Amino acid sequence: MNTPTPQPGRVFAFFSCKGGVGTTLLTVTLGYLLAQQWQRRVLVVDWVRPYGDAALWLTSEEPRSDLQELLSQPERLDPTLLRSALLMPQSRLAVLPAAQDGSATIPAGAAQHLLALARHQFDCILCDCGRVQDTLILEVLRCADRLLPLLQPTLPMMRDARRLLATLREAGIAHDRMVPLVNRGPAAPHILQQDMLEQALGSRIRHRLPDAARLARLLHSRAQAEWPKALLHLANALARPQPRQDPMPGLLQRWWRKQWRWNPSSPDQEAP
Ligand SMILES: Nc1ncnc2c1ncn2[C@@H]1O[C@H](COP(=O)(O)OP(=O)(O)O)[C@@H](O)[C@H]1O
Numbered sequence: 409m410n411t412p413t414p415q416p417g418r419v420f421a422f423f424s425c426k427g428g429v430g431t432t433l434l435t436v437t438l439g440y441l442l443a444q445q446w447q448r449r450v451l452v453v454d455w456v457r458p459y460g461d462a463a464l465w466l467t468s469e470e471p472r473s474d475l476q477e478l479l480s481q482p483e484r485l486d487p488t489l490l491r492s493a494l495l496m497p498q499s500r501l502a503v504l505p506a507a508q509d510g511s512a513t514i515p516a517g518a519a520q521h522l523l524a525l526a527r528h529q530f531d532c533i534l535c536d537c538g539r540v541q542d543t544l545i546l547e548v549l550r551c552a553d554r555l556l557p558l559l560q561p562t563l564p565m566m567r568d569a570r571r572l573l574a575t576l577r578e579a580g581i582a583h584d585r586m587v588p589l590v591n592r593g594p595a596a597p598h599i600l601q602q603d604m605l606e607q608a609l610g611s612r613i614r615h616r617l618p619d620a621a622r623l624a625r626l627l628h629s630r631a632q633a634e635w636p637k638a639l640l641h642l643a644n645a646l647a648r649p650q651p652r653q654d655p656m657p658g659l660l661q662r663w664w665r666k667q668w669r670w671n672p673s674s675p676d677q678e679a680p
Pocket residue numbers: 424426427428429430431432433434538591592617618619620621622623624
């Protein structure tokens with residue numbers, strides 16, 4: 409009997425236009441949930457340079473290597489070398505710690521190579537990209553299946569997020585892969601506020617994560633805690649396998665897309 413070929417893992421890039429928005433906390437919490445509750449093989453990669461702290465949230469183990477060491481010699485990078493650099497807080501959860509040296513140059517194409525290798529070994533690759541401020545992060549965003557910009561619903565942040573998304577669009581990064589996340593907003597926003605936010609970003613907001621004062625503590629205590637529902641909903645969406653190809657061909661597909669003002673995915677094909 410033929411065994412089905414495993415699907416390559418999916419890459420999710422979390423980023424923000426400002427620090428302190430919750431990019432790292434959400435990346436690591438979702439990594440933990442996907443490994444623990446959805447039994448996915450998860451890799452968290454910390455692309456923040458310098459001072460990335462994703463590994464610190466998940467383990468007290470000392471890094472043996474880091475992203476910089478792996479990426480500086482892409483020609484040597486193979487599955488064994490990748491494995492040797494990973495910290496394993498749990499059997500299904502791996503972390504690749506951030507580069508210690510923020511100034512070293514990383515050859516173009518190295519990030520793409522690393523992510524291609526990781527797709528063969530993991531179901532979900534969660535990238536903490538921090539702020540989008542160099543070509544390395546742009547390369548990660550280009551490779552990602554889903555881009556998850558985080559923002560808090562304040563006017564300055566909405567303005568900055570709008571500018572960032574416009575810049576990314578100009579850089580050729582497809583808008584239809586964007587899944588904006590509102591973090592620490594009110595659980596039930598006013599409909600006008602929601603509409604304004606969606607108009608500003610040019611995307612639907614499907615995920616709003618509440619301010620959960622205990623979130624960081626839950627992650628550390630490893631308790632079987634009551635995780636916020638919105639977070640579980642998002643983890644569930646990330647855990648789903650790659651959606652099938654849209655069955656609607658050519659003209660019909662274009663017509664359907666026109667009816668839907670937000671983006672080219674059809675309304676019933678929930679992202680991510
Ligand atoms: N939804 C949330 N509820 C409560 N605290 C949060 C939430 N998101 C982030 N935080 C807190 O905000 C602070 C900054 O988060 P962090 O993930 O380090 O931001 P970033 O990586 O974007 O700089 C942390 O202390 C974190 O615990």
